[in-house]
Amino acid sequence: MFSKEQFAKLMDSTLLRPSATGEDIMHLCEEAARYHFATVMVFPFWLPLARRALQESDVKLASVIGFPFGMNGRSAKVFEARTAITNGAKEIDIVINIGALKSGERNILEDEIRELVDTSRMTGLTQDAKRTVLKFIIEAYYLTDDEKKLVCEIIKQAGADFIKTSTGTAPGGATVEDIRLIRGVVGSDLGVKAAGGIQTTAQAMEMLDAGASRIGTSSAAAIVDGYVPEDYLESAGRRRHS
């Protein structure tokens, strides 16, 4: 069980509405600082603003690359990642090349993931000697179980930090089944981030129960507000006996 503080530190508070304004980003950052979320996740354009807003807080700055379709090509993703790191991102969530995976182009998929992991190492070193945390989004909705397993293996071998289920823009988001499947492949070596459609405390708890170690959500404050550790203990007990 987590304390409320530990629970908040599992949240990537996410605002990826293209129509969001600078004021919306500022509010997001102020709230994140108050709640001590893990990260604030914004589009690359907003990184400089969010960086200033988070300066005094323990919340890490995070952004998305190749988002949400993952089909803008390797060199563009590497460029985006470098730029994001330069602009202060400490965690970046990158959509895999879904089309290459669906086409059986394993080498293309793998080379891209490896180059991105290399990028996170190199640029990180010149900044503050700490590698940028990389989460690869597999967009599980489009994949067969075999494809999910294959790409999770590749991501794990490449030395990335997290596998993330979904962008939140496909017809389906995070599922308990996918969290279990991913956790089954990566063991305890990598983080697993559940994202896509998570709006309630109960949903978040269900994902953590299934093996997730991070929650991506645009409802982070409401989810943390709804968290009562004692209730969760009780419901976990019920689940065990049902």
Added chain:
Amino acid sequence: MFSKEQFAKLMDSTLLRPSATGEDIMHLCEEAARYHFATVMVFPFWLPLARRALQESDVKLASVIGFPFGMNGRSAKVFEARTAITNGAKEIDIVINIGALKSGERNILEDEIRELVDTSRMTGLTQDAKRTVLKFIIEAYYLTDDEKKLVCEIIKQAGADFIKTSTGTAPGGATVEDIRLIRGVVGSDLGVKAAGGIQTTAQAMEMLDAGASRIGTSSAAAIVDGYVPEDYLESAGRRRHS
């Protein structure tokens, strides 16, 4: 009125499903060559494959930049545009910085559009002395009429070629009202591309009637198959008398 051939040449045949495979892209290109569409529109990753597939045809290669949210930042968009042009794109559809527009950051919006127009000039010259055709997607669904007018003015001033209504990923796509509004601002100097939710011949005709000069659709073949110039003449007559 258009002949069937002229009608087909108004179509950007679009396949932007992230799960599409190389085989899907090949089919799209073969079909486009048969129908003589204006362009085939694919993700940047698929440009090399589609370029080979279209080599013998009169169909132009096209791609998307900053797609679909437009929030990956100026330098990333410029990099994506350069890479797409290098990979053979003759037309590129770029999503504007929606967040900057909604935040009243006119200079940021404008500088980005200008740099992209410059990019299309420079890289085009080194290739075949012809500038790449640029369409800016305003994602009208998120904008007030004043914002639509402002960004259309900026795009026109910057010397781009087309204004495009929508990405097809927002809750709303092309509308007759937006086509009229955009055409009202840009006059006959620029093209207007209707995209987002256009699946039938009747919808396409309605957009052209309202002032569109290009149609973006994932149903280009069905739309052209359904086109009978005589029917259209008759229905245009009815519209004029109703």
